[in-house]
Amino acid sequence: MRKTVKKMDGIHLDRRTFLKGxxxxxxxxxxxxxxxDASFWESFFQKHFKExxxxxxxxxxxxxxxxYEEKYKKAxxxxxxxxxxxxxxxYGLDLSRCIGCRRCVYACVEENNQSRDPxxxxxxxxxxxxxxxxxxxxxxxxxxxxxxxxxxxxFYMPVQCQQCENPPCVRxxxxxxxxxxxxxxxxxxxxxxxxCRYCMAACPYGARHxxxxxxxxxxxxxxxxxxxxxxxxxYKGVVEKCTFCIQRTRNGRYPACVEACPVGARKFGNLLDxxxxxxxxxxxxxxxxxxxxxxxxxxxxYFFAYGV
Amino acid sequence: xxxxxxxxxxxxxxxxxTVVFFSANMYAxxxxxxxxxxxxxxxxxxxxxxxxxxxxxxxxxxxxxxxQANMNxxxxxxxxxxxxxxxxxxxRDKLRLANGTLVSFEESYILCxxxxxxxxxxxxxxxxxKRTGMWNGDKQYYLxxxxxxxxxxxxKPIKPSPPPVRPMEIK
Numbered sequence: 483m484r485k486t487v488k489k490m491d492g493i494h495l496d497r498r499t500f501l502k503g504x505x506x507x508x509x510x511x512x513x514x515x516x517x518x519d520a521s522f523w524e525s526f527f528q529k530h531f532k533e534x535x536x537x538x539x540x541x542x543x544x545x546x547x548x549x550y551e552e553k554y555k556k557a558x559x560x561x562x563x564x565x566x567x568x569x570x571x572x573y574g575l576d577l578s579r580c581i582g583c584r585r586c587v588y589a590c591v592e593e594n595n596q597s598r599d600p601x602x603x604x605x606x607x608x609x610x611x612x613x614x615x616x617x618x619x620x621x622x623x624x625x626x627x628x629x630x631x632x633x634x635x636x637f638y639m640p641v642q643c644q645q646c647e648n649p650p651c652v653r654x655x656x657x658x659x660x661x662x663x664x665x666x667x668x669x670x671x672x673x674x675x676x677x678c679r680y681c682m683a684a685c686p687y688g689a690r691h692x693x694x695x696x697x698x699x700x701x702x703x704x705x706x707x708x709x710x711x712x713x714x715x716x717y718k719g720v721v722e723k724c725t726f727c728i729q730r731t732r733n734g735r736y737p738a739c740v741e742a743c744p745v746g747a748r749k750f751g752n753l754l755d756x757x758x759x760x761x762x763x764x765x766x767x768x769x770x771x772x773x774x775x776x777x778x779x780x781x782x783x784y785f786f787a788y789g790v
Numbered sequence: 791x792x793x794x795x796x797x798x799x800x801x802x803x804x805x806x807x808t809v810v811f812f813s814a815n816m817y818a819x820x821x822x823x824x825x826x827x828x829x830x831x832x833x834x835x836x837x838x839x840x841x842x843x844x845x846x847x848x849x850x851x852x853x854x855x856x857x858q859a860n861m862n863x864x865x866x867x868x869x870x871x872x873x874x875x876x877x878x879x880x881x882r883d884k885l886r887l888a889n890g891t892l893v894s895f896e897e898s899y900i901l902c903x904x905x906x907x908x909x910x911x912x913x914x915x916x917x918x919x920k921r922t923g924m925w926n927g928d929k930q931y932y933l934x935x936x937x938x939x940x941x942x943x944x945x946k947p948i949k950p951s952p953p954p955v956r957p958m959e960i961k
Contacts, residue, residue, distance in 0.1 A: 584951035600960045625956060630947035734924040746920035746932070759916030787917060
């Protein structure tokens with residue numbers, strides 16, 4: 483049947499063609515044509531991080547640096563250090579030393595460019611009463627605020643992403659926006675995350691946090707040394723978490739929380755190096771990990787070096 | 791003695807050499823320690839070091855007593871001990887170990903390790919104390935006295951940083 487029928491009083495369409503036209507028109511309005519700059523379309527058609535070669539990654543990093551410079555009026559460097567060979571990061575925490583001062587929490591916020599408003603903390607310090615059944619994390623208090631710490635009769639346990647060897651969040655992600663790197667760090671590609679929060683539901687440690695709104699950061703507070711998979715400024719609608727300060731540790735430095743702790747409760751090192759501090763802790767102290775019954779094989783080893 | 795009965799003398803001689811060798815080895819080990827560690831500088835108050843600036847001229851009084859002079863240092867460490875257990879009356883710029891060896895203030899961990907040997911062992915391994923720098927390279931071990939004041943080592947409680955905002959309080 484012919485689509486158009488020319489009659490004396492104009493062109494008539496049949497119903498089917500009309501509806502097809504309306505559908506296409508609506509689809510066309512969904513295209514963000516006002517964002518016609520090339521970088522938007524480049525990032526829209528960006529390949530998955532693990533599929534890109536070095537040249538493409540470099541291009542993406544350049545784009546991002548320009549975008550951040552425009553947004554924050556500050557030169558922010560986005561790096562992409564690869565994992566060092568024969569390195570598997572491990573973290574140790576001495577619970578007999580932690581006094582619950584939260585210096586690590588705020589050092590992390592400064593180092594990793596988290597949103598101040600609304601507030602996001604990657605590290606949560608939990609307070610437990612000594613002598614009570616405490617392995618159940620529900621019994622903990624996160625919002626304690628005494629005059630001085632440590633308080634008599636309590637001990638403190640900071641919790642952050644445990645960088646599991648068998649991470650449930652990686653298995654839950656529908657887009658493979660999060661994966662485990664060869665050096666053990668579980669990373670998120672913020673440009674690939676769709677914000678479904680399945681990973682947050684899957685994480686047994688509550689270590690992942692979501693940007694419900696545009697993160698509130700002042701340009702003066704931003705740490706300009708960033709990593710693509712780590713502490714670069716995030717967007718609304720993506721999940722973020724501790725990355726063992728990937729921008730520092732892949733350059734050989736200690737994470738910010740280790741350097742901030744005033745009592746030296748935090749230990750960091752390479753699990754594959756038999757002479758490292760973390761290996762000494764595992765071999766000489768009774769270490770345990772959280773929720774070991776879930777078979778996540780976390781890399782965060784807690785121990786009590788001295789009597790509590 | 792018969793000519794063929796030299797065996798016991800030879801054994802004695804070999805035993806003597808072994809004893810000499812081992813004692814020489816142990817003596818050499820004592821000279822080996824202490825191994826140098828990259829430590830942070832001692833946390834001196836401004837202008838207080840070198841101590842001999844003031845103490846060269848002042849008389850030395852080795853009588854254990856409570857100090858009330860301008861130093862006003864409380865001593866809440868080692869009940870029953872006093873200043874010259876660790877400090878050197880003859881040369882105030884050095885510390886004195888129990889066996890009389892002098893160590894500098896940068897090596898004060900050896901002094902602490904005399905009584906706190908297990909802690910020194912753990913500090914050398916990295917389990918005790920704080921380190922900054924590179925986990926696979928140059929790092930600075932914090933000296934014992936950087937955190938524990940030698941005259942009043944017990945930590946005082948500090949004010950914690952603010953608690954996280956409760957989710958219901960986020961607008």
